[in-house]
Amino acid sequence: MSASRPLHRLLAHRAGRPTSSRCFSSTPTPQFPRQITRHIKPTKVAPAEKVPSQIKAYTSKEYPALRQKYTEQQLLGLMAAERAIDHDDFDIRRPRREGDPFALSYVSDFTKIDPVLDFPTPERIENWIPGMPTDTKNVDPRKVRNIWNDKEKLKKIKEDGYFPELGQFITDSQPEQPLPEIQQDDLKYKDEDDGGEADREYLSHLTNFSLDTVRGLMRQTMVTHMVTNQTRMGKIRKQYVLVAVGNGDGVLGIGEGKAIEFQDAQKMALWNAERNIVPIPRYQKRTTFGDIEIKNGAVEMKIFTRPPGFGVRCSPLIFDLCRLSGIKDLNVRVTRSRNPMNVIKTFCMALQKQTLPEQIARARGIKFVDVRKVYFNGQI
Amino acid sequence: MSLVTLAHACSHLQNAVRASLGVTSIPATKQLLEIALNLQNHGFVSSVTRGSTAGPDEVPTPTTQANIATRRLWIELKYHDNTPVMKSLGLVSQPKRKVYLKAASISNLCQGKPAQGISPLQPGEVMFISTDKGIMEARDCAKRWAGGQALCRVK
Numbered sequence: 001m002s003a004s005r006p007l008h009r010l011l012a013h014r015a016g017r018p019t020s021s022r023c024f025s026s027t028p029t030p031q032f033p034r035q036i037t038r039h040i041k042p043t044k045v046a047p048a049e050k051v052p053s054q055i056k057a058y059t060s061k062e063y064p065a066l067r068q069k070y071t072e073q074q075l076l077g078l079m080a081a082e083r084a085i086d087h088d089d090f091d092i093r094r095p096r097r098e099g100d101p102f103a104l105s106y107v108s109d110f111t112k113i114d115p116v117l118d119f120p121t122p123e124r125i126e127n128w129i130p131g132m133p134t135d136t137k138n139v140d141p142r143k144v145r146n147i148w149n150d151k152e153k154l155k156k157i158k159e160d161g162y163f164p165e166l167g168q169f170i171t172d173s174q175p176e177q178p179l180p181e182i183q184q185d186d187l188k189y190k191d192e193d194d195g196g197e198a199d200r201e202y203l204s205h206l207t208n209f210s211l212d213t214v215r216g217l218m219r220q221t222m223v224t225h226m227v228t229n230q231t232r233m234g235k236i237r238k239q240y241v242l243v244a245v246g247n248g249d250g251v252l253g254i255g256e257g258k259a260i261e262f263q264d265a266q267k268m269a270l271w272n273a274e275r276n277i278v279p280i281p282r283y284q285k286r287t288t289f290g291d292i293e294i295k296n297g298a299v300e301m302k303i304f305t306r307p308p309g310f311g312v313r314c315s316p317l318i319f320d321l322c323r324l325s326g327i328k329d330l331n332v333r334v335t336r337s338r339n340p341m342n343v344i345k346t347f348c349m350a351l352q353k354q355t356l357p358e359q360i361a362r363a364r365g366i367k368f369v370d371v372r373k374v375y376f377n378g379q380i
Numbered sequence: 381m382s383l384v385t386l387a388h389a390c391s392h393l394q395n396a397v398r399a400s401l402g403v404t405s406i407p408a409t410k411q412l413l414e415i416a417l418n419l420q421n422h423g424f425v426s427s428v429t430r431g432s433t434a435g436p437d438e439v440p441t442p443t444t445q446a447n448i449a450t451r452r453l454w455i456e457l458k459y460h461d462n463t464p465v466m467k468s469l470g471l472v473s474q475p476k477r478k479v480y481l482k483a484a485s486i487s488n489l490c491q492g493k494p495a496q497g498i499s500p501l502q503p504g505e506v507m508f509i510s511t512d513k514g515i516m517e518a519r520d521c522a523k524r525w526a527g528g529q530a531l532c533r534v535k
Contacts (some may be wrong), residue, residue: 364423
């Protein structure tokens with residue numbers, strides 16, 4: 001908690017809300033806490049007692065009334081259903097307890113061990129036949145319920161190698177032998193085409209950026225044009241490509257490439273751009289620290305910091321650079337030359353040469369505080 | 381309150397930091413002394429000393445009719461990471477166009493909004509304003525709700 005918080009706010013905050021259970025934590029209590037709906041307390045369920053069944057059999061007076069509604073065959077079916085239902089089970093039914101976080105999502109009788117679903121019992125482990133079929137998907141559990149206690153049956157299964165209830169044979173339970181492996185690392189086969197992962201690792205090593213950052217780089221070809229070198233042998237024409245890369249979260253790099261073939265130039269430019277990635281300081285991860293005015297050659301540029309939600313209002317090339325570097329609110333005016341190549345280079349230079357508040361504070365020997373951060377307790 | 385003297389002093393200080401000088405002097409006037417002390421308070425310069433054209437005073441010397449022509453203010457300039465701490469100084473009010481700011485306008489400038497045709501203050505930038513309570517920084521003015529003549533801005 002910052003000492004810069006006014007006392008009345010501090011008190012208002014505490015007085016308004018009861019102290020949370022997290023009061024031992026150093027985490028500040030959230031300003032707008034999540035509304036917690038209180039669960040209804042679970043009602044105490046009385047232990048299941050044997051109570052006389054509430055369901056009574058039909059009396060002789062009720063049969064004529066039933067006969068009026070149902071045919072003879074339907075009535076027979078009804079009676080059979082009545083007899084089939086176990087009244088003991090029917091009477092001890094209870095609704096699921098509410099607010100029980102440990103409740104199972106299904107109904108199960110835990111007093112009985114299912115031979116198929118549950119963990120093996122000691123007998124089962126004792127009489128375990130290696131290679132026993134495990135596929136019990138289409139098996140009636142009632143048929144195999146007592147198999148582990150029936151020693152004769154088990155003996156027969158062992159001898160025959162066939163499980164009649166499951167309709168499956170006992171498989172040969174030889175453990176899988178591992179294949180012989182080449183022990184020397186340099187003799188092992190390596191897949192060279194790893195999708196450029198080796199390059200990325202090298203790049204991560206070169207640039208000191210994490211592998212994840214290098215992996216997440218987006219790329220955009222910004223400028224392409226022909227360049228010519230006039231020699232005494234004649235003109236040598238080459239393709240020029242400028243590529244920008246960025247991870248959309250504060251990392252930007254630009255690179256140039258020149259080659260006879262466009263693809264070669266692009267590859268070269270991309271590699272250079274990835275080599276040149278630099279961190280871009282952003283205020284609140286969205287805009288620049290203050291306005292910047294920059295002049296580079298004939299390009300003059302004014303960059304204005306903007307409030308949240310303003311968006312990026314600038315020329316398309318700079319917009320792309322903002323997208324790649326993760327700048328969300330900015331206004332840029334290019335006042336003199338608008339040469340695309342130089343505009344891109346100048347903008348990158350401007351982003352890098354920002355003076356951060358910490359630098360200013362250190363240089364001037366004064367304390368610099370983002371009032372917004374202090375007032376909102378670091379939450380904005 | 382001569383804006384011309386102030387303009388000359390601003391230009392001189394800017395030139396001095398660009399030339400990476402350690403100390404420099406500006407004319408000893410009441411206005412410049414107040415501004416120099418404000419600059420020191422805001423950490424732009426390391427020290428302000430009274431002195432003469434020969435250099436800073438070894439012993440305190442009162443300003444008299446006799447020595448007034450030779451009196452100077454000696455200012456020690458500040459550098460950090462091989463760059464000057466005070467990079468640019470410029471006038472807001474000019475002799476031909478004076479700018480008087482209301483308290484509300486000053487408040488807006490401090491909040492990063494333009495006011496009365498003046499661009500807002502950037503982070504780390506200060507503006508000195510001549511008020512009836514003396515020369516003050518813009519943020520102090522906003523705090524005390526005082527208006528006045530905008531003199532110069534320093535970055």
